[in-house]
Each structure stands twice: as structure tokens, then as C-alpha cells.
Amino acid sequence: MSSQDPDGGNSVEERPKWNNKAEYLLTCIGFAVGLGNVWRFPYLCQIYGGGAFLIPYLIALVFQGLPLLYLELAIGQRLRTGSIGVWTSISPYLGGLGIASLVVSFCVSLFYNTIVAWVLWYLFNSFQEPLPWSQCPLKINNTGYEEECVKSTAVNYFWYRQTLNITPTIETSGSLQWWLVVCLATAWCIVYICFIRGIETIGKAVYVTATFPYLVLTIFLVQALTLPGATDGLIHLFTPKWEILMNPQVWLDAATQIFFSLSLAFGGLISFSSYNQQKNDCERDAIVVGVINSATSIYASIPIFAILGFKAHTNLITCLNGNILALTNAFEISDMNITTENYDQWFDYLNKTHTEKVFNLNLKTCNMQDFLQQSASGTGLAFIVFTEAVISMPASQVWAVLFFIMLFSLGLSSMFGNLEGVLTPIHDLKLVPNWIPRELFTAIICTISFLVALIFTMGSGNYWLEIFNGYVGSVPLLIIAFFEIIAVVYIYGIRRFSDDLEFMTGRRPNIFWKVCWLVISPLMLFVVLVAYVSVQAQTHPNYPAWNPNYEKFPDTEMIPYPDGAFAVCVLLSSIPVMPIPIVAIYRLICRLSGKRSTSNPKLPNPYDNKGYVVNS
Amino acid sequence: MACGVLPVSSGCATTHSFASAPWATNGVAKMQNGLPVLAQNLCHPDSANGYKVRISIKTALSDKAYEWNENEMYFFQASLAFAMRTYHLTKPYNVNNIIVCNETQRVSFWFVVTSPDNHTELISKAEVEEAVRKSRHRINSAFLLTDKTLEFIDINPTLVPPAVPDTPPWLIVFGVVIGAVFAGIIALLVSAVLQKRKKAKDRMEDEQAEEDIHVNGLENGIGLDGAYNRGFPDDDRFTKL
Numbered sequence: 001m002s003s004q005d006p007d008g009g010n011s012v013e014e015r016p017k018w019n020n021k022a023e024y025l026l027t028c029i030g031f032a033v034g035l036g037n038v039w040r041f042p043y044l045c046q047i048y049g050g051g052a053f054l055i056p057y058l059i060a061l062v063f064q065g066l067p068l069l070y071l072e073l074a075i076g077q078r079l080r081t082g083s084i085g086v087w088t089s090i091s092p093y094l095g096g097l098g099i100a101s102l103v104v105s106f107c108v109s110l111f112y113n114t115i116v117a118w119v120l121w122y123l124f125n126s127f128q129e130p131l132p133w134s135q136c137p138l139k140i141n142n143t144g145y146e147e148e149c150v151k152s153t154a155v156n157y158f159w160y161r162q163t164l165n166i167t168p169t170i171e172t173s174g175s176l177q178w179w180l181v182v183c184l185a186t187a188w189c190i191v192y193i194c195f196i197r198g199i200e201t202i203g204k205a206v207y208v209t210a211t212f213p214y215l216v217l218t219i220f221l222v223q224a225l226t227l228p229g230a231t232d233g234l235i236h237l238f239t240p241k242w243e244i245l246m247n248p249q250v251w252l253d254a255a256t257q258i259f260f261s262l263s264l265a266f267g268g269l270i271s272f273s274s275y276n277q278q279k280n281d282c283e284r285d286a287i288v289v290g291v292i293n294s295a296t297s298i299y300a301s302i303p304i305f306a307i308l309g310f311k312a313h314t315n316l317i318t319c320l321n322g323n324i325l326a327l328t329n330a331f332e333i334s335d336m337n338i339t340t341e342n343y344d345q346w347f348d349y350l351n352k353t354h355t356e357k358v359f360n361l362n363l364k365t366c367n368m369q370d371f372l373q374q375s376a377s378g379t380g381l382a383f384i385v386f387t388e389a390v391i392s393m394p395a396s397q398v399w400a401v402l403f404f405i406m407l408f409s410l411g412l413s414s415m416f417g418n419l420e421g422v423l424t425p426i427h428d429l430k431l432v433p434n435w436i437p438r439e440l441f442t443a444i445i446c447t448i449s450f451l452v453a454l455i456f457t458m459g460s461g462n463y464w465l466e467i468f469n470g471y472v473g474s475v476p477l478l479i480i481a482f483f484e485i486i487a488v489v490y491i492y493g494i495r496r497f498s499d500d501l502e503f504m505t506g507r508r509p510n511i512f513w514k515v516c517w518l519v520i521s522p523l524m525l526f527v528v529l530v531a532y533v534s535v536q537a538q539t540h541p542n543y544p545a546w547n548p549n550y551e552k553f554p555d556t557e558m559i560p561y562p563d564g565a566f567a568v569c570v571l572l573s574s575i576p577v578m579p580i581p582i583v584a585i586y587r588l589i590c591r592l593s594g595k596r597s598t599s600n601p602k603l604p605n606p607y608d609n610k611g612y613v614v615n616s
Numbered sequence: 617m618a619c620g621v622l623p624v625s626s627g628c629a630t631t632h633s634f635a636s637a638p639w640a641t642n643g644v645a646k647m648q649n650g651l652p653v654l655a656q657n658l659c660h661p662d663s664a665n666g667y668k669v670r671i672s673i674k675t676a677l678s679d680k681a682y683e684w685n686e687n688e689m690y691f692f693q694a695s696l697a698f699a700m701r702t703y704h705l706t707k708p709y710n711v712n713n714i715i716v717c718n719e720t721q722r723v724s725f726w727f728v729v730t731s732p733d734n735h736t737e738l739i740s741k742a743e744v745e746e747a748v749r750k751s752r753h754r755i756n757s758a759f760l761l762t763d764k765t766l767e768f769i770d771i772n773p774t775l776v777p778p779a780v781p782d783t784p785p786w787l788i789v790f791g792v793v794i795g796a797v798f799a800g801i802i803a804l805l806v807s808a809v810l811q812k813r814k815k816a817k818d819r820m821e822d823e824q825a826e827e828d829i830h831v832n833g834l835e836n837g838i839g840l841d842g843a844y845n846r847g848f849p850d851d852d853r854f855t856k857l
Contacts, residue, residue: 124786124793138777145775182790189797196804329670332720336674439805 015080016198017275023203025288027272028073030210030413032262032293035115035382038213038410042237042301043377044257048250049241054298056245056254061294064524065258067516068481070286071488072264076273077282078500082424083267086274090492096583097487098425100480101267103576105421107472108266110449111465112418113191114456115379116411117184119404121163122383124183126400133158134391152554155388160546163383167459168547168557170565174459181457188450191415195423195442199275202416209413216406217300220399224306227393229316233309236372237301252535255528260473262293265481268417271424281505283513304381311389312371319366323347326361379462382407419445463543463565471569475536476576478529482522483580489517541569658738659717659728665738666728667748668769673723676765684723688759689716693727695755696748700729700739703747707732745771 018024045053079086084098125132136149136157144150149157160166167174194205224230244250263269273282317340324338327350338346351358376385382403390400423445426432432441456465488497494514502508544556561569659666669692674681682688693714700709709732719725729739748755748771756766763773 120793121786124789127789128785135778138775142775142777186790186794186797189794189801193797193801193804196801197808201804328722329724332722332724334721335672335723437808439808 015275016200017277018199019203021280023199023206024272024276025285026206026210027199027202027413027416028269028285028289029292030206031268031272031417032289033210033213033296033410034261034263034414035407035410036257036261037293037297038300038304038407039379039381040377041257041261041297042304043375043381044253045301046237046305046375048247048253049244050236051238051240052242052245053250053254056251057258058294060251060255060258060524061290063516063520064255064528065262065264065294066286066290067513067521068259068264068485069262069269069290070283070513071485071517072269073273073282073286073289074497074501074504075488076270077276077278077280077504080274080278082271082274082428083421084425085428086270087487090487093584093587094483094487094491094580095587096579096581097480097483098267099579099583100476100576101265101270102422102425103579104472104476104480105266105268105418106449107468107572107576109415109418109422110453111456111468111472112411113187113415113449114184114453114461114465116408116415117180117187117457118163118379118383119407119411120186121179121183122387123401123404123408126397126404129397131387131391131396131400132162133387134396148548151548153388155384155391156554158387159379159383164462165459166462166546168549169545169559170460170463170543171562172460176454176457177459177461180461181454184450184453184457188446188453190412191419192443192446194412194416195419195446196439198438199272202420206413206416209409209416212409213406214296214299216402217303219402220303220307223393223399224303224310227306227310227313229310229313230306231309232368233305233307233312233372234302236309236369237305248531249535252528252531255524256474256478256532258294259478259481259528261297262290263414263417265477265484266417267421267425271420272417274424278504279506283501283505283509304386307389308375308385309372311385311392312368312374314389314392315371315374316366316368319364319371323363323366326363327358330357330361463545466543467561467565467569468572470541471572472576475529475533475573478525478532479577479580482525482529485517485522485525489522494518541566658730658736659715659726661718661726663726663728665741665744666726667741667744667771668724668726670722670724670767670769671759671761672765672767673759673761676761689719689725691758692716695751695758696727696729699747699751699755700744702751703743749774 018027075086075090079089081089082098083101084095087094087097133155136145136154138144139146146157148161152160163180165174165177194201273285276282320340320343324340324343327333327346328335328338331350331354347358347363374385375381386403387400390396390403393399423442426445427438427441455461458464494517498508498514540560542558542560545559547553547557550557661668671684673684690711693711693716696714697709697711700713701707709729713730713732713735714727715730716725716727729744731737731739748768752763752773756762759766
């Protein structure tokens, strides 16, 4: 008789798999290498003593980053499900861990794609001559320039007023800014088109999004080194100040930077490696991804700081020229007699002979070191500092377009991992009815995310985004990672895990990995978690508000969070990790009250007699 | 020819002498001018009806900078007279109606404008300002300078609003990008639907073909009449001797 399945064809859908190893590696690298590598690491390097910062950074990479990375890739590959499935397989009490990862991934993808939307807005505006952030707009009646712009700078004005249209406090919500809504919709559409066919389309997209940033960084590197002031910036960045290593804050920031930079505990890496075949050397993959991520950070900081050095140099020249003009006009000196080269001699001479008159001119002190220290991280670096530097470069449109396409690729490839951490677990849990095709389900998730993320397009959106960034994307991840490593090493068992690794890679993990997993990494994670929380808890959190009516404008006003926003901060830190205890308690209650779940394979069914095969 | 007190005829040019500072090659210095006394009284720094002019030739033109001398000053006076004529269309202003004093090496100087009817009467500050504003662009062009390098202190240049195109350029770029993305989405979705249909059709055809072979005796697609009798195997090809 025919041994065919009665309903014809395959009843079990095959798990999708990567076309080739390169796509998998590029996707993981793209997920790990994100905006933080470009705009957070160089800043940390600069404020924490330049070259000296590399020491805590590399120590954290070797003892904390790589072991956790190897662990996540290994369990995903072995258990072949997304984050919820993996933790439920290890122990049903740990299902909450996967749900926590899912919630965090969802929240992070909300605000991360908003940042991508801002990058798109700047990218669309870079195709103009002159660049819109290079000059102040005129007032309505053409009598002068906009006051807010004149008091701060054109670049600040474009970011705070023409892009964000920011409100003075977080309580005033303002309205939805339609141009940001449009850019946000574009960002979600682009994410959707890359996700349509799952890893099939993602795998194609990462060939571009993961490699393009390196190309742009190299172009910027070559160009930046030809600019004046570049070497000053690089020397300032890399000069090591060894005494800064005494400060524990440096070690804390190095550990958190490595942790967040590698995108651990999101569940995205587990999902990506679950599409691999089981016999794959995940140890080598982990080392490759980790090392490339850190190398990218270091490589990115070179052109960034060369360009910041150029910007400091430009600011210095502008400052000097302002002083020169004031002196030339006040003392009726022939035009262009005082130049930047002989400025000091002229100044000394005039100061000695006409001290009071020079004093009344209120000349600014122009010091290169002051300008070099004015750096920023995060959106401030990309949208304020860098855009200002780009204006002074020749052919500024080209550089602006290149820079923002690079940021867009970095953000998009990280979004793949973020959203994958949401889609794969839901799909694996079979929560989605079969009649909804995968494309429709992805579209529904993208639409919901877009609608929720509209809060970030309001006037106060930037303040809310900073809250999300600071509270969802930090403590919950540390907690999840801590429980992950405890779960695998102590609940799953290091011996069983080593057996799995031998099955997958062909060799048992060596003593270094074992020591890290058993002792060093959990300890480091715990210390970092405790230190981070205690540092946060010491001060009542406040936020920098852009208030044109502030008396010290254009400095930002530091306002403490109102109670409503503070409650949101606490909720955002605690709700994602709630599932961990809740699910564990729920399962405990189920077990104690004697209810058996129907799909429990451990208990034998007394009516299942394998000796008697029913044949029709 | 002696330059008398009044009137200052066109044949009598005002003379300037450039004194240089003893301690530097281009030091701070004040200019002497050989103006008639009355003219000097009319023109002085901080005059109620006068304006200060500041010229920065080297800043504007760097290598192609020309030297400021008496001829350039004469040109300036002529262009101001032109500006006054353009403003007061009826009154015939002359070069000698523009009186200049306090020239420095910066280059900066003060000027006042006298009325062509009465050489002692000064044209008011407001009228001079209007005249200069009206012809500012012509004066700038005459000297190859700009509003910033040819400054009339207290006459602010009118700001030219930047050209605003009808559709903001960013909307155009956005339109292109979103159009491409939507086209891609539709293409991928349609191809996914077509692929599923093709797979379903193929599967159905396979099933149909197998069913036909087993039930209807449809072998190689050729229909045989009658029912296939399994009891009589067609194994001629094996038993040939």
C-alpha cells in the first residue's frame, strides 16, 4: 500500500535556512555593528583618556562580551527555535526569559526606527544647495534672522526647531510633526520590504547594509586626513591618559558599552543562529562577530575624530577672525594686516599699549583645546556636530549624503535583529493562525509598531525617546543576560552544554570558555548591574530641555522628570523583566496544583502500547 | 590754482596725504586732508548727518585686490553722487557735493552730502540712507565688493530671502524613495502569491497524475480503453527467450 501521507505533500513546514554562511555572518555583524559604534564609542574613548580606554574595553570584550555571544549563538543553533522556545526547552520555568527578550526587542525597535527616520529626514534634506542647516532662515517680515537661530547656531536651530520642533518641557506634548510621520512611515516600509520573505530577503539586504558603512568610513578616512586640523583631533583622541583608569566609572562604561554594542539579550542573535544547520562552528562565528564589532568601533573613531579635529580647527579660525575683525575695526588697522599667524603678536602689542580699549572689545579666547573638547555623543554628534563639520568641507552635499546613507545602513541592519527578536518567537509559539500568511503577519507587526512610535513624532518626542533609550535599553537587558547565563550554565548544565558544543563544533569548549561561563561572566554581569543601578539611583533623573526662553539659552535647561514621566521610567525598567518571575510562579502553581499540560512528553501514557500498531 | 573758501569748483581736487607710522610697516595712522575749512566743519566724525564707510578690499579680493588711492576715492564720491541723483531725480548732484573726511588706512572714512542748491546745507541722514539703499547693489558692483566688505555703518543691508522652490526638494527625494519601496513591496507580494498558486497547481497536477495512473490506467498520459487488469502483468519484455 502506498505509504504516502493522506493529505499530500509535507505537513511539517521546513525551518527556513540561510543561503550561505556569508549571509548569516553579515546579518549578525550588521546587527551588532550599529549606530552606537559610530557615535558612542568615539565619545567614550575621548572622555576616558583616549588610548587608555582601550584597555578596559578589550578586557570587557574578552571576559564578558565573547562568552555571552558564544553562548547565545550556540543555544540558538542547537535548539533551533527563537528566544521563547529556547528558554522553554531548557526549563519551562524560564519561559519568561524569552518573553522578556521579546518585550525589550519590541520597545527598542520602536525608538530605534524613529532614529532611522530622523536619519532619513536629514538624508532627504541633503540633496539641496545650500544645505538647509548652513544658514539661518529669515523672520517672516524679512527684517532679520530668526532670533532663536541667531542665539544658538543654524545647525542647532535646524535640529531642534525644523526637525523636531521640540517643546520646552516633556509635559507639553505638542502635535504630530507631519514631516517626521512621513519619514517614520518610510522607515517602516523599508524595514517591511526587507522582512517580507524573512531571512531570504534579509540575507540579500545585508550584502549592502552591512558592507556599505565600511566603504563610507574608508572614504571619510581618506578625505578627513587631508583636512587641516585632522591630526590635532586624532592626537587628542588617542593620547592615553593612564590615570583615568583609576576611576571605576570608566570600567563600568566600558563593560556596558561592550554589552550593548554586541546586541546581547535581545533574542535576535538566538533567532538568527536558529536558522543555521546544527553542525556549524559557532565558536568561530562568535569570535569573528565580536572582534569585527570592536574593530569597527575603533576604525570608525578615526575618521570621526579626524573630522571633529577639522571642525575644531574651523571654529578656531572663525573665532580668531572674529577677534581680528574687531581689532582691525577698532584700531583702524589696514585690512588683512592682522592674520591668524601674527595675531598673537598684534594682540600682545595692542593689549600693552591700549589695554582698556582692548578690554572693552570683549574678545573671545580662542583655544584649540577648548574646541576639541566640545564633542558630543548620540544624536548630538550626528545631527549637530557632524553636520556643522560637513558644511565647511568642499562639496558638502556629497559628504552629507554619504554620511547619512551610512547611518541609515547601520540603523537598518540593527533593526533587522531587533524585529527578528519579535517575529521569530511569536512565529515559533504558533500564536499566529495558519491562515495568516507570514507576509501579512509581518505587515501587522510593522503597522502596530509604526502607530505606537507616533508618540516619538510629537513635539516632546525626543524627550520620550531618551527615556526609552535610557530605561528600556539598559537595565532590563543586563538582567536578562544575567539570567540567561545562569540558566544555561547552572540549570541546563555545563556538561550537557559542552556535549552540545562538541556535537556542533566537533570539539569540547576549552578551559577559558568554561571558566568565563561559570565564574567570570556572571560575576562581571552582576557587578555591572548593581553598579549601574546604584549610579542611576543616586540622583533624581533629569533631562536636558531645549527652552528658547531659558535665561542661559542656548545651553539646555536641566529639568527633573515630572512624576508621570518618572513613573514611566520605572515601568519601562521593570515591566520587561516581570515575565521572568511571573512565568516561573505560574508554572510552579500549575505543577503544584496537579494540572498536567496536554503536551507534556515526560509522563508516559499508560494507554499507548507501542507493540500494537494500528493499520487501516 | 588756489582753492578758495567758496565755492569748491570741480577743478579743485581735495588732496590727501598718507602718513605712515614710524614703528611698523603698516601702523595705525590718521589721514590729513586738505579740505577747505568750511567743508571740514561740515564733515567730521560722528556728524549728525554723516555716515561712516568701511572698505575691506583685501578680504574681498585677496590676490586681485586693488590699491585704494585718490582715484578710487573720486570714483566713490562719483558713485555716491549717482546714488543721490537716482534718488532725487530732479536735483543734479555733483562729485563735490560729497564731502569726505577722516580717512584711515583701514580703509574707512566719514562722508556727508551737501545739497546742490546750497553748499552749506547738508542732506538729512534719512534721505542719504534711502539713496544708498536704493543703489546699494550698483555701488557694490562698481567696487567689486559686497555688502559685508563695503560697509555703511548704521545702514543695514536688506536681507535677501533665499529662493524657496515650490516643492521642497526633500519631498521630491522622499517621493522617489517611497515609490521605489512600494513598487518593490508590490512586486514581492505578487510574486509570492503567484509562487504559492503555482506550487498548489503543481501539487494538484502531480496528485491528479498519480491518481490517474493508479485508478484509470493513464500511462504516460495516453489513455487506454478499458480497465487495467493487475492480475495480468505486462512483462513481455522480461520473458523473451
